Amino acid sequence: MDAAELERIEMDLFVQALQKRHGYDFSQYAPASLKRRTHLLANQLDCKTLTALTNRMLHEPELLPRVLEGLTVPMSDMFRDPVMFRALREQVFPLLASYPHINIWQAGCAHGQEVYSLAILLEEAGLYERTQIFATDLSDRSLQRASEGIYPAQEAQQWSRNYQAAGGKRSLADYCSAGYKLLKLNQRLRKNVTFAVHNLATDGVFCEAHLILCRNVLIYFSNSLQNRALSLFRDSLVRAGFLCLGVRENMDRSPVAQAFVPFIEPERIYRLASHLDDLVE
């Protein structure tokens, strides 16, 4: 048996142990990335093998938050894929503006860069005051960081370029304060944001949303878990509500994908198909 086979057994045992010990089910995550992240986590925690990591995870319950954060947190930037944010601002927001109250669900918000990006765009569009953003993640630690809104300042230049490319009307500096190599987003931006724990693998519908953003989260899921999450989004959206995925995501393997029609195809912005449209077809 070679090293890779052995690691495969260790990986299976880790996933099983995490499920049995703490109830978090990662068995439906895409294996290659999950394995990478598990290895990175093992390195960070000075575990020489995945079995050593399993051992610590089982016997040191206080490690759980770090484990969950390590297994789930995707890197994000503010206004990553500026063209998508510009499309939101120019083509989706004007339609959302017709609602007296707007609910937005940011699913898998990680450290919150996109939550603040969204809040800034909403403010500039004059919609923030009547919007409620639900920012959810399965990791407590990620939610904690997201609500703090503090990021390394080294990212600031790129983020500022992204903000401009997304059609930003002011300067990103107007929305944050910088110091000690850190950048802190203005707390007024989270006035209408509710951070909450939600697991796309196991939890259900909790709000009626006009817009759902879930970018570069489902890419880590197996086809069946991707389908589960998409059905959750379908059931959470208002009639003709909007769904935003990452620009490289592929729903072709998901039966539920039929419920969504492309709104701005290259930016992966979709709309919930209405029953009326079904009849016309």
Next chain:
Amino acid sequence: MNVPAAIAIGCSAGGVDGLMTLLGGLDNGLQQAIVVCCHRSDTMDILSDVLGRAATLPVRDAVEREPVRKGVVYLAPAGYHLLVEREMQFALSADARVNYARPSIDVLFYSAAEAWRQGLVGVILTGANADGAAGLRRIRQLGGVAVVQSPADAEAPAMPQAALDAAGADYCLPLSDIAPLLNRLCLA
């Protein structure tokens, strides 16, 4: 040696000319899947068009969840790591940069090594950092074949040199000899 099932190629941003030479020299009847990680900026979207004009085989950006097909050259898309699942589907990752790069050669090579084992040929071309060295070591560890462009022949020797230092190589050749070697290995 058995006929390989796949070829994985890594180079940094300056390696596009080298890739054009290599892909232009491959036999158009190759039955292998070819996966390529070329460092590029997050907005460099036209690489598949550029390489497609030079290559003998079809070139496209890999799409997540799609099956890996033989006789096609797949590129890691801008801004994402590319991985190959054991079930021979592509997966993408938006995780942090590795060796300052996303896509990273190491990420692609690690997953490809585990998907194809001894059926994989890993190739490192010109490049300015050490990305790919650990991945190439993993490929050899799991029984695959390592090909490295000779550093003396490379525009930027750091990447092939790092690969040689970390992994060694079954073949260390100038760029012009690499496509003929791959044809020989793959058509055997």
